[in-house]
Amino acid sequence: MKDNFSTQSDKYAKFRPAYPRELYDFLLSLVPGTQKAWDCGTGNGQVAQELANFFHQVFATDISQEQIKNAPPNGKIVYSVQKAENTSFPDNTFDLITVAQAIHWFDFNEFYKEVNRTIKHNGIIAVTGYGLMQTYREADLIIDDFYHNIIGPYWDKERRYIDDHYRYIPFPFYELESIQLENKFEWTLEHLIG
16 A cells, blocks of 8 residues: 655645535435444544534544545544554444555555455445546646646546546445435635645
């Protein structure tokens, strides 16, 4: 697993887009219970913070100590530095396992073994992410050119999974029909650049 996010974790925590409330409502409609959730690849704990509003306890893991340091404290969240593929959690622990914009960095086979070991019967694993933003046509053309032609050759090869909206990741679980969500923000130029 790569750690591309430790060096600027404070900026990651400040500028990373949040997920819409509808995502959490959808997940809550699927889970068998709300005892324990695991937010794997938590980064700065963004999803874990939201899950803590609904679950009795949330475990949030990341390989980056710097990312964990930028996560806001919450009495219902236990943060720890652990690899997705090898955790210290007991068997059959979680009602929900989330991976937000991170699964493409994992060793799929080893991670899925860990999911199978730690998830409860009828538990849910939810893999989420987001693609390029859209603003208005003229700006989108500039952003698209920058993304594909200027920095495109420098992206890690795993980035293709994001560009394909995770449609082609190996996923050895029964797939439920997912929902498409839209995130709308009003950002300052500073936030957009960040």
